[in-house]
Structure formats: C-alpha cells, structure tokens
Amino acid sequence: MNEHLIMYPIIVHLITAILLLFFWMKPSFQYYISVVGSAIGIIISAILFQYVWANGIQSIQLSNWEAPFGITMVADTLAVILVLLTNIVAFALSIFSTENMVSSRVKFGYHAIFHFLIMGLCGAFLTGDLFSLYVWFEVIIISSFVLLTIGGRKDQIEGAMKYFTLNMLASIIFLTGIAMLYGVAGSLNMADLSRIIPEIENRGIVRTISFIFFVGFGVKSAIFPLYFWLPASYHTPPTSVSALFAGLLTKVGVYAMIRIFTLLFPLDEVSQVVFMVIAGLTMFIGGIGALVQKDILKTFSYLIICHIGFMVGGLSLFTEVAIAGAVLYMFHDILVKSTLFMTGGVLYRIFGLTKLSRMGGLMDSHPKLSLLFAIPLFAVVGVPPLSGFWPKVSLFFASYVNGNVFITILFIFASLITLVIVAKIWNAVFSKKYEKIERDDSFRYFNEFNFKEKLSYILPIIILVGVTLYYSFFAENFQVAADRIANELISTEQYYNAVFKLN
Amino acid sequence: MEVLLAITTGILYASGIYMILRRSLVKLIIGIVILGNGVNLLIFLMGGLTEGSPALIADSGEILEGIYADPVPQALILTAIVISFGLQSFAIVLIKRAYKVLGTDDTDNLNKTDSII
Numbered sequence: 001m002n003e004h005l006i007m008y009p010i011i012v013h014l015i016t017a018i019l020l021l022f023f024w025m026k027p028s029f030q031y032y033i034s035v036v037g038s039a040i041g042i043i044i045s046a047i048l049f050q051y052v053w054a055n056g057i058q059s060i061q062l063s064n065w066e067a068p069f070g071i072t073m074v075a076d077t078l079a080v081i082l083v084l085l086t087n088i089v090a091f092a093l094s095i096f097s098t099e100n101m102v103s104s105r106v107k108f109g110y111h112a113i114f115h116f117l118i119m120g121l122c123g124a125f126l127t128g129d130l131f132s133l134y135v136w137f138e139v140i141i142i143s144s145f146v147l148l149t150i151g152g153r154k155d156q157i158e159g160a161m162k163y164f165t166l167n168m169l170a171s172i173i174f175l176t177g178i179a180m181l182y183g184v185a186g187s188l189n190m191a192d193l194s195r196i197i198p199e200i201e202n203r204g205i206v207r208t209i210s211f212i213f214f215v216g217f218g219v220k221s222a223i224f225p226l227y228f229w230l231p232a233s234y235h236t237p238p239t240s241v242s243a244l245f246a247g248l249l250t251k252v253g254v255y256a257m258i259r260i261f262t263l264l265f266p267l268d269e270v271s272q273v274v275f276m277v278i279a280g281l282t283m284f285i286g287g288i289g290a291l292v293q294k295d296i297l298k299t300f301s302y303l304i305i306c307h308i309g310f311m312v313g314g315l316s317l318f319t320e321v322a323i324a325g326a327v328l329y330m331f332h333d334i335l336v337k338s339t340l341f342m343t344g345g346v347l348y349r350i351f352g353l354t355k356l357s358r359m360g361g362l363m364d365s366h367p368k369l370s371l372l373f374a375i376p377l378f379a380v381v382g383v384p385p386l387s388g389f390w391p392k393v394s395l396f397f398a399s400y401v402n403g404n405v406f407i408t409i410l411f412i413f414a415s416l417i418t419l420v421i422v423a424k425i426w427n428a429v430f431s432k433k434y435e436k437i438e439r440d441d442s443f444r445y446f447n448e449f450n451f452k453e454k455l456s457y458i459l460p461i462i463i464l465v466g467v468t469l470y471y472s473f474f475a476e477n478f479q480v481a482a483d484r485i486a487n488e489l490i491s492t493e494q495y496y497n498a499v500f501k502l503n
Numbered sequence: 504m505e506v507l508l509a510i511t512t513g514i515l516y517a518s519g520i521y522m523i524l525r526r527s528l529v530k531l532i533i534g535i536v537i538l539g540n541g542v543n544l545l546i547f548l549m550g551g552l553t554e555g556s557p558a559l560i561a562d563s564g565e566i567l568e569g570i571y572a573d574p575v576p577q578a579l580i581l582t583a584i585v586i587s588f589g590l591q592s593f594a595i596v597l598i599k600r601a602y603k604v605l606g607t608d609d610t611d612n613l614n615k616t617d618s619i620i
Contacts, residue, residue: 131579131582135582135586138586138590141590142589142590142593145590145593145597146593149597149600152600152604154604154605154615155615155616157597157600157601157604157605158601158605158613158615158616159616160597160601161528161597161598161601161613162613162616164593164594164597165523165531165535168535168590168594169523169535169538171590172535172538172539172542175542175546175583176542176545178546178579179542179545179546179548179549179576180545180549182546182549182550182575182576182579183548183549183550188575228617231617232616232617233616235616236616292619293619294619295619298619
C-alpha cells in the first residue's frame, strides 16, 4: 500500500486538472478548485517526503511489470524534496493567478493546463525510466507552450516561436540519445543501465551518447551557448506563468542532468573539464547579459541563466560536498526565482510597465512592500544569513579544496555581478526619485485594487518568502538533507537496490 | 536492409537540419517534422531488424522461442509518433497565428523580444 504513495502527487494534479475541465465555462469557480488542489498536493507530497525520509528510497513497478521490463517510479530524497518544493511553488502561484490572470485567459483553460504542467514536473522528478522521463518532458513542454501563448499577444507569439523551436529540437536530441543508448545497452531502466553502461566495451560511443544527452538537457536548462530561447520568451507571458517557468522549468533540466551524470554516466576527467568550462561561461555570459538589460523581467531572466552555472559547476566538480552544494543551490533557486518574478508582476501593477528607467521611489510610497521585496533580492545575492549564502559556502569550499581555482574565481565573479545587478535594481526601483509619468486610464493600478485583490498578489510572495526565511535560518536541516542526497547520488547501489528490491 | 535504413535516417537528419536553418517559418516546421521522423526511424533501427518473426507466443507454447523482433522499440516509436503528432499540430497552428499577428514569415524579422529596449 505504502509504495503507492509515490503516485499520489501525480494523481492529485491529474484529477484536479480533469475536474477543472468540467468547469470550463465557470472561470470564477476554477480559482477555488485550483487552490484547493494545490493545497492537497502540498499535504500529499509532505507525507511522501516524510515517508521516504524515514524509510529510505522507495520504488514502485507500474502494472506490476518487474524491473527492468516495466516502468519504474523511484522516490529518492532528491526527487521527493523537489516534488515538495514544486507543490509549494504551485500553491503560491495558484493563489497569485486568481487576480493576475484575466478571465479571458482563464476561459482558455489556464488552470487546467497549469495543473497538467505541475503533474508533468512531479512525474519527471519521480520516474526511474529514461523513456518515461522523455514522455514527462513532453507533458511539460506541451503544457508550457499553451501557457506561454495563452492570450495571444504579439510579443507572446514571437517569444513562443523561439521557445517552441529550441525546446522541440532539444526533445529530438534527447530522443536520439535514448535511441542510441537502447541500441548499445538494450535497456531503458535507469537503475539497470547504471550496471550495464560501465561494462560496455566501446567507450567512444558511450561518451558520444553522454554528450548528446548533455546537449539535450543543456537546451532545457539554458546553459551557454544554448540559452537564447529563455530571455527571448520568459518576459512575454503574464507574470504568474513566467514565475512558474522561472522557478521550475530550467530546474527540471538541471535535475535530469544531475540524475543522468551521476547514475548513468559518472563524470570522468574529460567531461568534468567540459562541464566546468560550460558552467563558467554560463555564469559569465548570464551575468554580463543581466547587467545591460533595461527591463526588470529580462534582467531576472538573465539572472536565471547566470545561476544555472552554479548548479552545473557544482556537478562538474563531482565530489560529495560539491553535489550537496549544487542540490542546495537548486532548492534555493526554485524558491527565490519564482518570488522574484512575482515581485516583478507586482511592480508591473504598481508602475504600469517593466522598464527600470520609469520606476522609482518605492521606498517612500510602499515601505512595507519594499521590505518584503528586499528579502528575495538579498537572498539571490547570498547576503548571510539568507538562503543564497549557504549553498555558496559548500560550492566555494568544494571548488577551492579540489584545487579548481578557475571555477572558484567564476563563482565569486558571478556572486559579485549578481550583487551589482541587485544594487542597480535597488537603486532604480526603490531609492531613485520617482518621476511621474502619464497614467493609462484603461490599466488597473495596484493602488486602485481592493483588499482581496491586493491580498492575492502579496500573500503568495509572503508564503514563498516565509519558506525562504525558514531555509535561511534552519539551513542546517537542508544541509543534512543535501548531504544525504549527495551520498545517494554518488553511491548508486542504494538506488539500484531500491529498484530491484534487494536489501 | 539495415544499411539502407541507416542511410535514410542520415538523409532525414541532414535535410531536417537544413530546413530548420532556412529563414522561412513554414520551412522551419517542415524541418522539425522531418527531423522527428528521422528520430523515429533511428529508434526502430536501433532495436535491430528481424524479418518475419513478430514477438507473438504460439498457441502451443508458454514462452517466446527462437529469434524474434524486439517489441520494445516498436512500443517506443508508437509513443514517440503520437507525441510528435500532437506537438506538430500545435506548431502548425502556432505558425499560422504567428503569420497573422506578426505579418511576416521571415525569421530574421522576429527580433523584437530579443532587443534591449
């Protein structure tokens, strides 16, 4: 019975989405179903986390086809924590979308697609089969296409064209990798593959396949030089959609990368160097890109790219401390990037645009909001004791001990450039004097909102900032979890034994 | 037969990538469709070709005997074809919409969301 728990986070969102389809014509009622569904999702994934934390890695064979013949779902500590964080972000965003999504968009099934997307994310984190990982990725991207284009504004369609082409191409590259891997290994179960791949004699083809996977996941996680779709599309949809994408979509690519390159193709010296150089360039280019942007949402988009470099860099060092740091960074990034984009959404409502040069004076006009917005902004830099600080300790330490001065310098450079960007945003939005611009009468500004509307904008930010603060002040708990995850990732026997029920 | 299929796959990949690199949106979608077909063929080929012996258990037997075609790649292709069909139909609607809204099908003109304003 208890192993069925693994499927529940997926089923909750599936049922919520199907239920929402029945209320297609009643947009006002959909909000409640969506919020309740996400709340149940949090409870279920918390129970799953509790269970896996107490009893170790769990697995379930779908339709009772024994591994490696059937599809296996595996819940290890990394997967369940990511599912929990996904559900927390989804809950916050389902509250945020109640007012942020105008009803003309809700009419086209926004909430249903939203829950299909969350279902896809939970599935991608929990699956233990390479082909089913591909299928979950497709569930994610088809939902994200719809969310990106819903409403059909001009720049949305243009951003969606770029997003669509590159993500579709990434899926094709990923599928090519799967086909070639099946050709040489004859299995697609990840635990099974972790035993077959080291025994393949033709190492050249194994390396080729591993780099095909690297390119496929690289597009999805927006590493240099494959990131161009991200800043071209993330600022175009309504902010509740871009907050969802920013927090979770690139992270699922990084998750797949961490999973594949610890379990199937453990990094050797050559691929470590490649990963390290790519991670360094990602941090460098992302940081420089963010520095020159004049639009707040685009600045945040480039910051996402910059910080993907931390996770890939942590993976490239391939020691237990570094992987723990990368995983910790991922948890922090999921929370903070979603919060930042929601903050951007509120700023858009306050000022009526997203250009940094036309904002200002928020400290005088909204002092309490400024205090709230300061927390995610400082957390993203890593001001101690906020959440960005703790993973960076692990990453700096691991890279320095390893003797990789190159990546240490780039970690420090990326942190520094993030500080410069946050200082620039702080100056432009909070402390600069506000020059009044002509108000658009058809636009509903934040100050004209009633209490309920204001609450729906601010409450989700408070929830996520609360989780970030918990992370910051009780980082010890997260560090313990990350150490355990790193141990599970490096010594793959635990994963193998859990799938094949050997104890 | 395998060599022929391998060459066909190669041609499909090459022409798909060539079409994606063209400037027209319609050719871009055609390129993605061709590339998708190339991948499906690759999966099929990677299972190995076995002619005339499907993976069916005879009435008299309990297990499969002798050489039989690998059923896994066939199942994989079926899934992949359905998924790519869905995505391609979305893509075709998207380019139709993009042509209407943006008034161009030249990808060189699609640079509004990239520029620093």
